[in-house]
Amino acid sequence: MEQKLGRREFLGAVAWAPLATGMMAAAETAQTTPHNKVVLEAFDYRGVTLRPSLWQRQASAGRDFYFGLLNDDILHGYRVAAGAANAPGRALGGWCSPNSNTVFGQWLQSMARLQHASGDKDLLGKADVLVGEYAKCWPAMSSAPRGATGGLGHYPYEKLAGGLLDMHHYGGHPDALALCDKITEAAAANFNRDRIPANREPWALHSGRPGEWYTMAENLYRAYQLTGKAMYKEFGDVWLYPAYWDKFAATSDPKDAQGVHAYSHCNTFSSAALAYDVTGDPKYLRIIRNFYDWMQNRQTYATGGYGPDERFVYSDGALGDSLEIYSASFECPCCSWAAFKLSKYLMMYTGEARYGDWIERILYNGIGAALPIKDRGTHMYYMDYHLGSCLKYYSRNAFTCCSGTYFQNIAEYSNLVYFKDAESLRVNLYLPSEVEWKGVKLVQTTDYPEAPISTLRVTMDRPATFALKLRVPGWSKGMAIRVNGQTQTATIRPGDWASISREWQSGDAVEVTIPLHFRRAPIDQQHPNRIAIVRGPVVYGQEDPHKWLSEIPADDDELDKLMKPLANHPAIFQIDNEPVVQQRNAFKPFYSFGELERYRMYFDSRSRRVLW
Numbered sequence: 001m002e003q004k005l006g007r008r009e010f011l012g013a014v015a016w017a018p019l020a021t022g023m024m025a026a027a028e029t030a031q032t033t034p035h036n037k038v039v040l041e042a043f044d045y046r047g048v049t050l051r052p053s054l055w056q057r058q059a060s061a062g063r064d065f066y067f068g069l070l071n072d073d074i075l076h077g078y079r080v081a082a083g084a085a086n087a088p089g090r091a092l093g094g095w096c097s098p099n100s101n102t103v104f105g106q107w108l109q110s111m112a113r114l115q116h117a118s119g120d121k122d123l124l125g126k127a128d129v130l131v132g133e134y135a136k137c138w139p140a141m142s143s144a145p146r147g148a149t150g151g152l153g154h155y156p157y158e159k160l161a162g163g164l165l166d167m168h169h170y171g172g173h174p175d176a177l178a179l180c181d182k183i184t185e186a187a188a189a190n191f192n193r194d195r196i197p198a199n200r201e202p203w204a205l206h207s208g209r210p211g212e213w214y215t216m217a218e219n220l221y222r223a224y225q226l227t228g229k230a231m232y233k234e235f236g237d238v239w240l241y242p243a244y245w246d247k248f249a250a251t252s253d254p255k256d257a258q259g260v261h262a263y264s265h266c267n268t269f270s271s272a273a274l275a276y277d278v279t280g281d282p283k284y285l286r287i288i289r290n291f292y293d294w295m296q297n298r299q300t301y302a303t304g305g306y307g308p309d310e311r312f313v314y315s316d317g318a319l320g321d322s323l324e325i326y327s328a329s330f331e332c333p334c335c336s337w338a339a340f341k342l343s344k345y346l347m348m349y350t351g352e353a354r355y356g357d358w359i360e361r362i363l364y365n366g367i368g369a370a371l372p373i374k375d376r377g378t379h380m381y382y383m384d385y386h387l388g389s390c391l392k393y394y395s396r397n398a399f400t401c402c403s404g405t406y407f408q409n410i411a412e413y414s415n416l417v418y419f420k421d422a423e424s425l426r427v428n429l430y431l432p433s434e435v436e437w438k439g440v441k442l443v444q445t446t447d448y449p450e451a452p453i454s455t456l457r458v459t460m461d462r463p464a465t466f467a468l469k470l471r472v473p474g475w476s477k478g479m480a481i482r483v484n485g486q487t488q489t490a491t492i493r494p495g496d497w498a499s500i501s502r503e504w505q506s507g508d509a510v511e512v513t514i515p516l517h518f519r520r521a522p523i524d525q526q527h528p529n530r531i532a533i534v535r536g537p538v539v540y541g542q543e544d545p546h547k548w549l550s551e552i553p554a555d556d557d558e559l560d561k562l563m564k565p566l567a568n569h570p571a572i573f574q575i576d577n578e579p580v581v582q583q584r585n586a587f588k589p590f591y592s593f594g595e596l597e598r599y600r601m602y603f604d605s606r607s608r609r610v611l612w
Contacts, residue, residue: 036225037277037285040351040419040426042344043435045117045170048414051432051445054591055368059410063114065373066107066407067123074100074107075133081151082140094377094398101156104134106404108163114411116170124171131167135179148186154210157187159404162219169226177227184223188235197243200259206311207261214241215264217271221278233278236271245272245287252293258314262307263331266295266338273345285349292346296358302521302532302539302601303369303590304339304361305330305383317526323602328393329385336367337405340412347419347428353471354495356428359416360473360537363429364449367409369591379403385532385601390541392593417444424467426497430454430512440464440504449516449536450571450589456510463505469497470512473537475519482511518563518573519556520605529605533559533587540573540587541599552605563587 050056072089077099079087095102111127114120141150152160164180167173196209208214220236223229244265247254269288276284298315299306306312308322308329322329339362346355362368370380370392377398384390395402418435419426425437430448434441439460446454456468472479474495481488481498490498500510516536523530531552533540553559563573572588593599 037280038348040348040421042348042415042419043437045113045411045415047436048117048417049434050414050417051434051443053432055363055413055431058368058370058372059114059413061372062407062410063120063123066110067126071126071129071133074104074130075137077101078134078137078141082137092377092399094400096377096399099151100399101152101160102401103159103399103404103407104130105156105159105161105163106401106408108160109166110404110407110411112163112166112170113415117411117414127167127171128173131164131173131176131179135175138179138182142182142186148190150183150186152183152187154187154191154213154216157183157191158216158219161223165219165223165226180223181229181231184220184231184235188231193238195239197241198260198265206259207264212261212264212267213239214244214268215239215271218267218274221271221274224278225274236274236278239271240275241268241271244268245284248287248290248294249283250290252290253298253315254294255315257294258312258318260312262299262310262312263334263338265312266306266335266342270338270341270345273342273349276349288342288346289350292342292355292358298524300358301329301385301523302534303330303365303383303385304358305332305335305366305385306339307331307335317524320523320527320530323385323387323523323530327384327386327390328382330366330383331402332366332370332380332383333402333406333409336362336370337408337412339366340409340416344416351421353426353428353469353497354474356471357474357495357537360429363413363416363431364537365539365590367406369589369593370406371595373403373406377403379406387530387602387604388600389598390601391596391598394595418442424469424499426469426471427456427512428471430514438464438466440466442468448514449538452513452516452536454512454514456512458504458508458510459506460504461506463503465501465503467499467501468504468510469499470510472496472498473514475534475537476514477517478515480513482513484508485511517556518560520552520554520559523602529554530602531605532602533563535563535573535589539590539601541590541593541601542603543586543588543599552603554605 050059070089073092076087076089076091081099091097092100108127108130111123115124138150142148161180161184164176167176192210194209195213198208199205216239217236220232224232224236247257269291272284272288295306299312299319308326310331313319313322339358343355343358371394373379378394379402381393381395381402383392417429417431417433419428420437425442430446432444432446434443441459442456444454444456448454470481472492472494476494479492481490481500483500488500490500492498514536518533518535520531521534522528553562562576564576566572566574566586572586574586
């Protein structure tokens with residue numbers, strides 16, 4: 001009987017039956033240097049420090065939660081599978097009841113990156129123990145009855161390979177790469193290679209079969225680039241996804257890309273990005289650029305979120321219609337992770353500032369607005385944008401895939417603030433932070449996005465000449481730059497970099513002002529009056545879902561005039577001409593709504609409804 005694997009089942013519990021002949025006997029060293037198409041570099045989890053802010057506190061609290069999980073609990077299922085009679089600890093529960101396969105690799109990757117960014121020796125020590133103890137279990141798990149892959153299916157294998165690779169690369173673990181080689185050899189020899197593309201119908205095929213096989217190339221190509229071992233590229237080549245990727249080869253508005261699982265089908269384009277980096281074929285860059293534009297123009301809400309009921313939708317107004325049907329609007333941790341990665345790759349491969357806009361929206365309105373992970377693995381699942389009363393929802397199951405991507409997201413924050421090339425330092429996010437680059441230290445102080453000004457101060461041992469480039473948000477109007485109090489004449493175009501080239505002196509200060517005006521954000525072209533209210537990059541929600549608004553002005557400038565800040569809360573606003581009532585009717589940033597705090601995000605702006 002055919003084995004079927006759904007995403008919302010225990011992804012790590014099933015190993016696919018071997019259908020392929022052996023692909024390789026041992027790792028080979030590649031004879032050629034991998035292509036490198038990067039024109040703009042991230043800081044690769046080193047040299048950037050987050051300073052106090054809501055997002056720094058979120059990352060710190062998340063780190064503490066994952067660090068606090070007992071190693072024996074995380075490892076319990078593996079030790080049982082390896083034959084331990086009295087394995088210490090207890091299973092994590094939820095999706096990690098049989099073992100931690102669903103999230104184990106993602107947690108290793110997050111620990112490796114986070115400690116590399118922060119110098120957190122305790123976190124690295126925990127990750128070292130987890131790798132070492134898993135390695136002890138592997139020989140017994142990879143023998144009968146669990147099979148040569150040690151209980152790993154495609155999904156958990158790919159995550160584990162990424163985690164082991166990063167424990168080698170960022171964590172310096174002496175055995176992580178050898179273990180990654182072993183599990184890859186087993187996977188290459190035994191994995192099901194049916195590679196059935198995803199389809200709208202039946203439901204079981206919405207993430208393909210085997211489940212999410214089309215995400216595997218990214219980490220395999222990363223392994224090839226970092227190790228030069230040909231087996232990783234050869235195995236990565238197996239999992240390319242032309243059946244879906246090619247829909248975007250010549251257009252950013254395909255007519256048949258809907259109906260499939262949203263997170264994994266955004267995530268697969270990170271594999272296409274690495275295919276571009278490794279092969280140099282410009283087709284892959286064209287594909288991911290077109291996909292990005294399709295997402296922004298056809299699939300994303302004002303928050304940057306996407307995927308109602310975890311699906312891509314038709315481009316005919318279905319996104320606006322979804323607000324009447326689904327409350328599961330946006331699978332927050334997983335979809336944020338896929339958006340972060342794709343945007344970062346595009347920024348690195350093109351050097352274009354516009355790709356930072358999605359990173360910014362997701363930071364403030366997506367994962368950065370998520371409820372915290374807590375208790376015994378209770379974690380955020382989806383954002384609700386349904387018309388009327390909404391809530392942010394926790395998953396009904398503990399330790400699902402979202403608890404893996406939640407950790408990956410918060411570990412990624414510091415890697416998204418700044419970028420660099422040989423001649424310039426780039427500021428992508430206006431977030432309290434500091435960065436060190438070529439003997440220059442830049443400290444960014446700001447209350448953005450609640451206030452319009454960010455101040456960047458440089459210190460260095462001796463004067464240095466370089467370009468400081470600042471991302472001009474695509475939504476912005478009237479951004480201004482001053483250096484040491486003097487207004488700069490830099491070209492400032494929304495969606496581009498504003499560049500200041502000069503000989504910098506220690507103590508120089510750059511003041512960036514990005515006016516934060518309110519504006520309407522229609523859900524799609526077919527619903528021009530079904531809108532969210534946005535200030536700068538931040539979506540605002542109405543506090544009291546019982547009260548409907550009077551007609552919202554059709555003009556953004558008029559809307560901005562009507563929104564008045566509260567005297568004691570400058571980031572919270574009320575509509576100036578609304579009558580004073582007992583129910584609260586204030587608007588505040590979406591990220592400030594907590595558990596069980598109701599809000600309204602989308603409005604039919606020409607509909608005035610009074611219930612009493």
